[in-house]
Amino acid sequence: MHALLICLVSNYLVLGDRAMGTVYDYIIVGSGSAGSVMAGRLSEKAGNRVLLLEAGPDTPPGREPEDVLDTYPMSYFNPAYAWQALRGHARRHNNSPAGPFRQGRIMGGTSSINGMVALRGTPDDYDEWCALGAEGWSWDEVLPHFRRLETDVDSCAGDPLHGKEGPLPIRRVGRAEWPPFVNGVDRWSYNRQVTPIHDLNSDFREGVGALPLSRFPDKRASTAICYLDATVRARKNLTIVTDAHVEGLLTAGLLVTGVTARVEGQSREFGGREVIVCAGALQSPAILLRAGIGPAAKLRAVGVPVILDRSGVGANLLNHAVVYIVAQLRRDAAQPLAMKSHSTATERFSSGVDGCGPLDMSLSISSKIGWHALGRRIGALVPTLLKPASSGDVTLARDGTNVTTRIEFNYLDDSRDRARLNGGVRRAIEILLSPEVRPLWHCAFPVSRPNKMRALNDITTFNSLRARILAGLFDTIPVIGRPVLSSLSEPGVDIATLAEDPEALNEIVGKSIVGVFHPAGTCRMGAADDPTAVTNGEGRVHGVAGLRVVDASVMPSLPRGNTNLPTIMIAEKISAGMIAAG
Numbered sequence: 001m002h003a004l005l006i007c008l009v010s011n012y013l014v015l016g017d018r019a020m021g022t023v024y025d026y027i028i029v030g031s032g033s034a035g036s037v038m039a040g041r042l043s044e045k046a047g048n049r050v051l052l053l054e055a056g057p058d059t060p061p062g063r064e065p066e067d068v069l070d071t072y073p074m075s076y077f078n079p080a081y082a083w084q085a086l087r088g089h090a091r092r093h094n095n096s097p098a099g100p101f102r103q104g105r106i107m108g109g110t111s112s113i114n115g116m117v118a119l120r121g122t123p124d125d126y127d128e129w130c131a132l133g134a135e136g137w138s139w140d141e142v143l144p145h146f147r148r149l150e151t152d153v154d155s156c157a158g159d160p161l162h163g164k165e166g167p168l169p170i171r172r173v174g175r176a177e178w179p180p181f182v183n184g185v186d187r188w189s190y191n192r193q194v195t196p197i198h199d200l201n202s203d204f205r206e207g208v209g210a211l212p213l214s215r216f217p218d219k220r221a222s223t224a225i226c227y228l229d230a231t232v233r234a235r236k237n238l239t240i241v242t243d244a245h246v247e248g249l250l251t252a253g254l255l256v257t258g259v260t261a262r263v264e265g266q267s268r269e270f271g272g273r274e275v276i277v278c279a280g281a282l283q284s285p286a287i288l289l290r291a292g293i294g295p296a297a298k299l300r301a302v303g304v305p306v307i308l309d310r311s312g313v314g315a316n317l318l319n320h321a322v323v324y325i326v327a328q329l330r331r332d333a334a335q336p337l338a339m340k341s342h343s344t345a346t347e348r349f350s351s352g353v354d355g356c357g358p359l360d361m362s363l364s365i366s367s368k369i370g371w372h373a374l375g376r377r378i379g380a381l382v383p384t385l386l387k388p389a390s391s392g393d394v395t396l397a398r399d400g401t402n403v404t405t406r407i408e409f410n411y412l413d414d415s416r417d418r419a420r421l422n423g424g425v426r427r428a429i430e431i432l433l434s435p436e437v438r439p440l441w442h443c444a445f446p447v448s449r450p451n452k453m454r455a456l457n458d459i460t461t462f463n464s465l466r467a468r469i470l471a472g473l474f475d476t477i478p479v480i481g482r483p484v485l486s487s488l489s490e491p492g493v494d495i496a497t498l499a500e501d502p503e504a505l506n507e508i509v510g511k512s513i514v515g516v517f518h519p520a521g522t523c524r525m526g527a528a529d530d531p532t533a534v535t536n537g538e539g540r541v542h543g544v545a546g547l548r549v550v551d552a553s554v555m556p557s558l559p560r561g562n563t564n565l566p567t568i569m570i571a572e573k574i575s576a577g578m579i580a581a582g
Helices: 002-017 035-042 123-131 139-149 180-191 223-227 283-290 296-301 415-432 450-456 461-476 478-486 502-512 564-581
Strands: 023-029 050-053 087-089 098-100 150-152 168-171 207-210 238-241 244-252 255-263 266-277 325-329 345-349 361-366 378-385 393-399 402-408 441-446 547-549
Touching (some): 023 035, 023 255, 035 223, 035 564, 050 266, 180 361, 244 283, 283 402, 441 478, 441 502, 450 461
Parallel strands (some): 023 050, 266 547
Antiparallel strands (some): 087 098, 393 402
C-alpha cells in the first residue's frame, strides 16, 4: 500500500510539473487490431480522456482508400500501409538473412491489410493460457467477449456461442459458392470421412469448413472502420493523432508518465495517467526494451540503461509457419471472375506427432493467390503449423552508434515442427494427386522462393500487363505454366516423387518454410513471480506503474487460428475490466 501511494503521488507531481498541455487518462500507442478497440471502448466513458497515437495515415469514415475497403486484400500489397524497415530472420541472425515482414502502419493496423480471416481458435487454447498463468483467460471467461465483438450473420438468433449485436460483422462463403478447386478438395475430404464443419468458431472437431471472414458484404471490416466510426470520433474526450511515431516512454523511476512521439517532423511529449502499448508483438516489446524494461544483461550490452530487469520482454516470439504449394488450375477450374475472396475454406487436423496435442495443424485451401488476372488461375494448398514448439525472440542489437531491433523467429528449432510440416506437405500432395483433385490442375510446385511470388503481386502496371498476358497463355497454351510456376521452386522438383522421398521432402520443407503475419507472445501474461511473464491478466506490466500492453504480445501461446480475432477479444476483455474498475 505504501508503494502504491508513492506511485500515485509521484504520478501527480510528475504530470503537474511537465509542461505538456493536456494530460490524458489513457494514451494508446497504435491503432491496430487492439488499439482501435481500446480507444473506442475506453472513450465510451465520458470522463476518460483518451489519446490514440498512430504512426501511419488515417482512414477517415467515408473516405477510406479503395484498396483498404476491397474484399480482396489489395491493401496488403500497398507499401504505404506497412512498416517498410521491419525485417525478421526465419531462424537466427547468424544462419538466415533478414527478410521483410509486413505489419500494418495505418489506422486499423494490420486489420486494414490482412486477409480478413476471423478464427477464434479452440477452447483448449484459452484453457492453456490459464494453465500457463494467465488467470481469468479460460474459454468460459473469454467467450462473452468473443460474442460481444461480433455480429455473426450466419448464426441463429439466441445462439449461446455467437453474438448478433457487436461492431464486427463475420460471414462465410457457403459451400454452394465454393470454386471448383476448393470443391475438389472438399470432395476428397468427404470421400475419406473427414467431417464437414459448418462453423469453425463453435465446432472444434477435425474437419473441413468455410473460413469465417471479418467483412461486410461489399467491404473490409477493420477495427478502424468498426470501432472508430464517425460517431465515435465525434466524442470530445477522444483525440486521434496520426502520422505520430512513438519514439519512447517517459518515465520517473518505475512509473511511466507518458510518451515522446514525432509528429509532423517535431518531437512532442504527451503525458498520461496510463500508457497502453498496442503496437503489436514485434514493436511493443521493442518499445519496452528501449525504455530499459527487459533482460538487464542484454540491455546493458547494447548500452540501454536498465529500469527494470524482466527477462520475458521480447522472449517467447511465436508465429504460425507455413509451406505454400501452388497449382496451375485448368481453365474450367479457375475461380470465377466475380468472386473476389481468396480465403474460402480450411481443413483442421491433428498431426499425431508425440507431445503435440490435437488440432495442431491446418490446411488452407485457396483458388486465388493474387489480385491480378493470373491470380485466379493459380490455386494453393497451405499446410500450417498451428501450435509451434519453436519460439524466437525480439532483442536490441547495436549497429555502430545505432541501437536496432533484431527479430529472430527461430522456425523449426524444435524437430517436432519440421516433422509436422513434412507431414502436412505429404497430406497436401496426397490431395493434389487424388482422383478428386488431379483433373483440376496442370502442374504443381512447393514455393521455396517466396520473394519471387511477392514480387509478382506488387501492384504495378507492369505486373498487371504481365499477368494478363500470362493468364491468356495459361488458358490457350497450358504448358506455359510449368516454367512460370517452377521458377518459384527448386530445380527439378516433382511432387509425384517428393512424398515418396523423405530426404528430399525434408530438404524442400526447410527451404520453403515461411511465417505468416501472426507474431505473438513477446510480452506474455503470467504470474508476477514468473520471470518469463511480462504482464498480468489486465495487461499491466509487472513491476512498472502506469504501463499496460494490450495486443497479441500478451498471448502466452498461439491460438489454433489467425490472431486478429483473438487480439480484438483481448482488447474487449481488458477494456471492459478497466471500465468496470472505474
